[in-house]
Amino acid sequence: MSAHRHKRAPQRRHRTAPATLCAAALASALLAGCAGVTPDHGFAGVADSTRERIGATPRLAQDAAAAQELQEIVRAELAAPLTMDGAVRVALINNPGLQATYWNVGIAQAELAQASRLPNPALGFQRVSGQGEVEIERGLNVNLAAVLTAPLAARLEARRFDAVRREVGAAIERHALETRRAWIEAVAAQQSLDYARRVHAAAEASAELAARMRGAGNIAGLDLAREQAFQADAAAALARSGRQVTAAREKLTRLLGLWGQDTQYTLPERLPDLPDAPAELRDVERLALARRLDVQAAKADAEATAASLGLSRTTRFVNVLELGYAGKSERSAPSMRGYALSLELPLFDWGGARVARAEATYMQALQRVADTAVTARSEARESYLDYRSAYDLAAHYRDSVIPLRKRISHEVLLRYNGMLASTQALLADSREQAGAVNAYIDALRDFWSAQAALQAALGDRIDMPGAQPMPPAANRHEDHQ
Amino acid sequence: MTSRRNFITGAAMAGAAAVSKAAMGAVPEAPQQSSAATVPPPPPPNGRPYNPVVTPNGWSLPWRMKDNVKEFHLVAEPVVREIAPGMKANLWGYNGQSPGPTIEVVEGDRVRIFVTNRLPEITSIHWHGQLLPNGMDGVSGLTQPPIAPGKTFVYEFTARHAGTFMYHPHADEMAQIGMGMMGFWVTHPKDPRQHAVDRDFVFLLNAYDIEPGAYTPNVNTMLDFNIWTINSRAFPGTDALAVRKDDRVRIRIGNLSMTNHPFHIHGHRMEVAGTDGGWIAPAARWPEVTVDIGVGQMRALEFTADAPGDWPFHCHKSHHTMNAMGHDVPNLIGVDHRGVARKINDLVPGYMVMGDKGVSMGGMRMPLPENTLPMMDGQGPFGGIEMGGMFTTIKVREGLARGDYRDPGWYAHPQGTVAREWTGPAPEPVRAAAAPAAPDEPVANVKRGDGHTMHDGH
Numbered sequence: 001m002s003a004h005r006h007k008r009a010p011q012r013r014h015r016t017a018p019a020t021l022c023a024a025a026l027a028s029a030l031l032a033g034c035a036g037v038t039p040d041h042g043f044a045g046v047a048d049s050t051r052e053r054i055g056a057t058p059r060l061a062q063d064a065a066a067a068q069e070l071q072e073i074v075r076a077e078l079a080a081p082l083t084m085d086g087a088v089r090v091a092l093i094n095n096p097g098l099q100a101t102y103w104n105v106g107i108a109q110a111e112l113a114q115a116s117r118l119p120n121p122a123l124g125f126q127r128v129s130g131q132g133e134v135e136i137e138r139g140l141n142v143n144l145a146a147v148l149t150a151p152l153a154a155r156l157e158a159r160r161f162d163a164v165r166r167e168v169g170a171a172i173e174r175h176a177l178e179t180r181r182a183w184i185e186a187v188a189a190q191q192s193l194d195y196a197r198r199v200h201a202a203a204e205a206s207a208e209l210a211a212r213m214r215g216a217g218n219i220a221g222l223d224l225a226r227e228q229a230f231q232a233d234a235a236a237a238l239a240r241s242g243r244q245v246t247a248a249r250e251k252l253t254r255l256l257g258l259w260g261q262d263t264q265y266t267l268p269e270r271l272p273d274l275p276d277a278p279a280e281l282r283d284v285e286r287l288a289l290a291r292r293l294d295v296q297a298a299k300a301d302a303e304a305t306a307a308s309l310g311l312s313r314t315t316r317f318v319n320v321l322e323l324g325y326a327g328k329s330e331r332s333a334p335s336m337r338g339y340a341l342s343l344e345l346p347l348f349d350w351g352g353a354r355v356a357r358a359e360a361t362y363m364q365a366l367q368r369v370a371d372t373a374v375t376a377r378s379e380a381r382e383s384y385l386d387y388r389s390a391y392d393l394a395a396h397y398r399d400s401v402i403p404l405r406k407r408i409s410h411e412v413l414l415r416y417n418g419m420l421a422s423t424q425a426l427l428a429d430s431r432e433q434a435g436a437v438n439a440y441i442d443a444l445r446d447f448w449s450a451q452a453a454l455q456a457a458l459g460d461r462i463d464m465p466g467a468q469p470m471p472p473a474a475n476r477h478e479d480h481q
Numbered sequence: 482m483t484s485r486r487n488f489i490t491g492a493a494m495a496g497a498a499a500v501s502k503a504a505m506g507a508v509p510e511a512p513q514q515s516s517a518a519t520v521p522p523p524p525p526p527n528g529r530p531y532n533p534v535v536t537p538n539g540w541s542l543p544w545r546m547k548d549n550v551k552e553f554h555l556v557a558e559p560v561v562r563e564i565a566p567g568m569k570a571n572l573w574g575y576n577g578q579s580p581g582p583t584i585e586v587v588e589g590d591r592v593r594i595f596v597t598n599r600l601p602e603i604t605s606i607h608w609h610g611q612l613l614p615n616g617m618d619g620v621s622g623l624t625q626p627p628i629a630p631g632k633t634f635v636y637e638f639t640a641r642h643a644g645t646f647m648y649h650p651h652a653d654e655m656a657q658i659g660m661g662m663m664g665f666w667v668t669h670p671k672d673p674r675q676h677a678v679d680r681d682f683v684f685l686l687n688a689y690d691i692e693p694g695a696y697t698p699n700v701n702t703m704l705d706f707n708i709w710t711i712n713s714r715a716f717p718g719t720d721a722l723a724v725r726k727d728d729r730v731r732i733r734i735g736n737l738s739m740t741n742h743p744f745h746i747h748g749h750r751m752e753v754a755g756t757d758g759g760w761i762a763p764a765a766r767w768p769e770v771t772v773d774i775g776v777g778q779m780r781a782l783e784f785t786a787d788a789p790g791d792w793p794f795h796c797h798k799s800h801h802t803m804n805a806m807g808h809d810v811p812n813l814i815g816v817d818h819r820g821v822a823r824k825i826n827d828l829v830p831g832y833m834v835m836g837d838k839g840v841s842m843g844g845m846r847m848p849l850p851e852n853t854l855p856m857m858d859g860q861g862p863f864g865g866i867e868m869g870g871m872f873t874t875i876k877v878r879e880g881l882a883r884g885d886y887r888d889p890g891w892y893a894h895p896q897g898t899v900a901r902e903w904t905g906p907a908p909e910p911v912r913a914a915a916a917p918a919a920p921d922e923p924v925a926n927v928k929r930g931d932g933h934t935m936h937d938g939h
Contacts, residue, residue: 198828205824209816216815411694413831417847419856420693420807423825423832430828 037113041106046165046172050092053169053291054176055085055461058092060102070094078258078265084183084272084448087256091179092172095257101171108157108164115157118150119143152307159304163297170293173456175255180452182252187271188445189241189248194269195438196234196241199431203227203234206427227424271444274398278391279462281384288380289373291459298372302365309358376457383450383457390443390450397440405436508595508633509545511554513577517563519720521886522585529587531669534681534733535886537722537873538714539665542582550591550637553584555606557628557650557662558599564708565718565804565869568854570689571697572661572713573600579661579713580685581648588643588671594636596628600657603627606636607651608666609735610757610779613638621652628652643670644759645779647685647735656700661687661713663737676760678783679728679883684712686774686796686871688738693805694850704739707805708854709796709870715804716872717859721888722794724786725881732794734772735779742801742871745771746784748792749875755781771797786877791861791892796871804854804869813837862891 038044043060051057061067070093077086092098124139210227213219253263281287289295412429415421455462514520520540522533527546534541544551560574575581586592598604605627607619617638621627628634646666650657665683670676688709690702698708711719724730731754736742752766757779766783774780795802813836826832833847849855859866866872878889 201824202828205821205828208821208824209818212816212818212821213811213813216817218812218814218816409829411850413829414848414850414853415693415807416832416835418693418805418807418849418853419810419835420805420850420853422807422810423813424811426829426832427825 036116037106037110041103042109042161042165043102043105046102046105046168049169050172053459053461054088054173054455056088056092056176058098058102058172060106061093061099074258074262078262081266081268082183083268084180087183087252088176088179090256090258091175095175095255097257098172098175101168104164105161105168108161112154112157112161116150116154118147155307156304159300159307162300163304166293166297166300170297173293173459177452177456179252179255181449182248182255183267184271184445184448184452186245186248186252187267188441189245190267191270191441192438193238193241193245195434195441196238198434200231200234200238202427202430202434203231206424207231209423271441271448274391274394274444274447278388281458281462284380284384284458285377287458287460288376292376292457293459295369295372295376298365298369302362302369305358305362305365309355309362379457383454387447387450387454390447394440394443394447397436397443401436402440405433409433508597508635509547509552509554511556511576511595511597512543512582514540514582515560515577517578517714517718519886521884525585528590529669529671530673531585531587532673532677532681533585534583534665534667534683536583536665536683536712537720538712538718539578539580539684540582541585542576547593550593551586552593552595554595554597555581555648555664556597556599557604557606560661562661562713563718564689564691564710564713565715565854568691568715568718568852569696570661570691570708570713572689573657574661574713575664579663580687581662581664583665583667583683584648585667585669586640587669588640590640590668592636592638592640595633596636597633598628598630601630602656603629603652604650604657604662605634605652606648608636608638609647609649609777610644611638611646611666612641619651640668642759643668643675645683645733645735645755645757645781647737647779649737658687658737659689659698659700659702661689661698663687663735665733665735667733676731676754677729678731680722680724680886681731681733682722683733684735686711686734686736686738686742687713688740689713691805691852693853696852705808706738707808709738709801709803711871711873715854715870716795716802716868717866719873721791721874721876723881723886723889724875724877725883726786726789726877726879728786728877729783730786730875731781731783733779733781734774736774736776739776740798741773741775743771743773743797744782744794744871745797746782746792746794746875748788748790748877749784749786751782751784753780754783755779786875789877789879789892790894792875792877793868794873794875795868800870802868802870802872803856804858806856810836814839 041060041062043058043062047057047059059066059070061070074090074094077090080086082090119142122139122141122143124137124141126135126137128135128137207224207227207230210219210224214221214224249267253259256265258265409429412421412426416423416426451462517538519535519537521535522541524533525531528544528551542553542555544553546552555575557573557575558577560572560577560579561569562572562574562579563569572579584594594606596604596606603621605619605621605625608617616624617636618624619636625634644667646668647663648666649663663685665685667681667683686709688706689698690706691698691708693707708715714720722730722732732751733755734742734744750768750770751772752768753772754761754766760781772780772782800806813834816837818834818837822832822834846855846858854869857865857867857869859868859872876889876892878892881889
């Protein structure tokens with residue numbers, strides 16, 4: 001906004017234009033409460049919603065003291081074998097990348113606070129003298145458009161602040177999901193390693209027995225070589241399994257943001273048991289639409305574009321309206337004061353293009369809402385079905401495959417007792433049993449992974465499947481759609 | 482297994498229902514026997530007199546006389562036979578048992594045998610060794626139409642020659658004999674004094690392939706049988722042959738398994754008194770202590786039980802005096818298990834080392850699959866007899882009553898007649914001087930037992 005020059009402005013006094021004061025007062029009233037930077041950098045709201053949605057509270061390491069406190073929390077959490085939820089808790093307060101993201105909220109809040117403040121008025125003074133004449137021009141200028149549009153701008157910034165908080169919330173949820181998955185993978189890999197060890201031990205015992213039999217002259221070198229080849233393969237599988245453990249654990253460590261001594265954390269020996277029953281969610285689509293951040297974001301975006309469409313409509317001319325105090329005094333003439341007003345004549349540009357653009361943007365936002373909703377519904381269905389079928393598969397292993405394998409092992413042992421089966425048959429069966437248990441671990445891992453994905457797809461916790469048939473969130477938010 | 486059993490039962494019931502009452506009215510009763518105990522036969526109630534035989538773990542089939550014809554009624558049907566205590570088998574047999582009841586007739590008897598088929602498939606009966614009209618020979622398709630399920634056929638002929646015979650199906654033999662369809666047949670001489678003995682035992686040798694944990698023999702097995710039986714009983718389920726000292730004893734054996742059986746007697750010398758073809762002139766009889774009985778053959782063995790005691794009588798193929806053992810169990814004899822046993826035990830809780838010093842369990846009993854007999858579980862007064870399968874004992878005792886076939890218990894040895902531990906200094910064994918090995922001779926990888934006595938890890 002430009003300053004105005006007023007020739008020979010009065011030297012004695014001047015007064016702020018009443019219209020300007022009026023607008024400023026109005027804007028201040030509108031902005032009351034929105035402005036300001038909070039000590040938590042606006043992060044408390046994010047933390048609250050996250051606690052509700054994923055059961056863990058992210059915390060901002062806003063100064064050295066807070067960082068120290070968080071470090072202690074992390075150490076306490078790492079003192080015992082790290083649970084899946086514990087891993088999420090650690091990641092949300094300890095991952096530096098995530099902490100960096102948290103500051104986006106502070107930045108957005110600061111920008112909102114900035115937008116909420118009235119632009120500073122501009123004071124212009126000009127003194128010109130020559131030929132015995134002194135001409136002084138004074139002007140106090142306020143960007144009237146900025147004042148007039150300040151409430152709207154503040155609302156836009158408030159929305160942006162909301163969007164950033166949602167984005168950060170989404171990042172937290174993504175990180176929580178990744179952490180859960182990494183934790184599941186790491187524990188499963190560790191468990192699989194145990195079984196690779198068992199298989200190798202069986203192969204080793206078998207090969208050793210074969211070597212003794214060879215030594216006693218009871219078997220041929222061919223048979224011994226076959227047993228030893230099997231053991232060699234099992235050793236390779238064991239090494240491969242060890243690599244898998246390292247990779248899975250390091251991925252988890254990265255997500256937890258740990259380094260140095262803290263990387264020595266321990267994990268539980270086993271994945272959590274399969275719940276007695278899977279969660280029965282009757283209306284996953286509604287739940288997803290009500291709870292998912294991307295749906296909320298799309299809706300908020302549409303609302304924001306609607307607002308900006310309204311803004312464009314109301315300011316199509318106003319944004320060129322300039323209002324200023326004008327005062328002029330000449331030594332040789334009485335002082336004059338008044339105001340200057342310029343109004344753009346909408347002869348060539350009626351602002352229609354801007355309005356059309358805003359309208360198009362709004363329509364685009366509406367379609368994005370629809371698209372996001374369709375995707376959310378589909379993902380909710382898919383992840384729920386995936387969760388259920390993962391449950392069924394794991395339950396199949398738990399209830400059918402493993403008991404049958406145990407039964408078989410028992411029967412093979414009975415046959416061994418009766419000299420109807422060989423030691424090698426026993427060991428071969430033990431390897432097969434280990435394979436079945438490993439397949440069960442895989443199925444269990446897939447189940448927990450599917451559960452984590454389902455939580456992410458629904459934007460809600462599924463605590464204690466079966467115990468809580470319908471999360472209360474579904475009821476809380478059912479009038480959203 | 483269950484479904485097959487149901488199938489058999491269902492089919493048998495359908496077969497039974499199909500026998501018309503009118504037809505059944507004309508045929509003699511078909512007595513049933515479900516116990517596996519030896520049933521000493523009563524003297525013949527009618528017809529020509531004879532000295533009855535004893536079928537260990539079996540019985541003889543009663544008859545009725547009609548118009549001077551001996552009428553028997555055999556019912557071919559599914560049965561459950563106790564192979565030995567602890568193991569039952571789903572077999573096919575006659576009149577409730579496998580083998581079917583022994584048929585006893587006298588030389589010259591006119592015999593009419595009704596055969597009712599309660600099996601799910603066709604059958605026929607071949608009278609093994611009998612000289613009879615071709616149409617009575619019981620070969621389905623060749624000499625007669627097969628007996629359909631639910632149908633009753635009648636065979637009629639004259640038992641022309643005294644001797645030892647068998648009966649078995651000549652329809653789907655692989656399955657039907659493999660399921661236990663067979664029976665003994667004795668034609669006594671007209672003169673009961675001819676070839677008279679004090680005790681006359683008869684049994685059939687048969688074999689089954691019953692998977693440990695299963696109940697029904699695999700009828701597709703050709704040679705790898707795992708249950709070797711005398712009258713479909715395996716030791717220790719075989720009844721002892723109780724004999725009075727100095728009795729003249731005859732044992733007639735028929736072989737309906739798929740391999741030969743060298744039967745061996747302890748403490749006595751026996752002679753082969755009869756073959757499939759009939760009696761052997763006394764001067765031509767072979768003294769033996771082991772008589773090989775070929776597939777499809779019958780032998781009548783005789784001896785005088787002059788030595789009191791409990792004497793084994795068994796097939797000399799050592800795997801025939803054992804119950805089921807795995808065919809592909811590797812040899813662990815002489816294999817040191819120290820260290821490796823614990824490793825295996827970590828993986829397979831309950832694992833115990835076996836077979837490293839031999840296959841004897843030393844009286845150790847371990848849990849086995851259901852319906853499975855221990856390999857060698859016979860127990861005697863001095864411990865484990867470590868026998869199974871085709872094994873029985875001849876118990877020779879003073880003063881047994883005529884016709885008393887009850888087990889007299891273990892023999893009480895006169896003092897000083899039992900082998901005992903020598904506690905004096907052992908005499909130095911005499912060994913031949915070792916011959917030096919030829920330079921290029923491969924040296925066998927031989928290890929003598931190092932005498933370790935404990936299974937490690939247990």
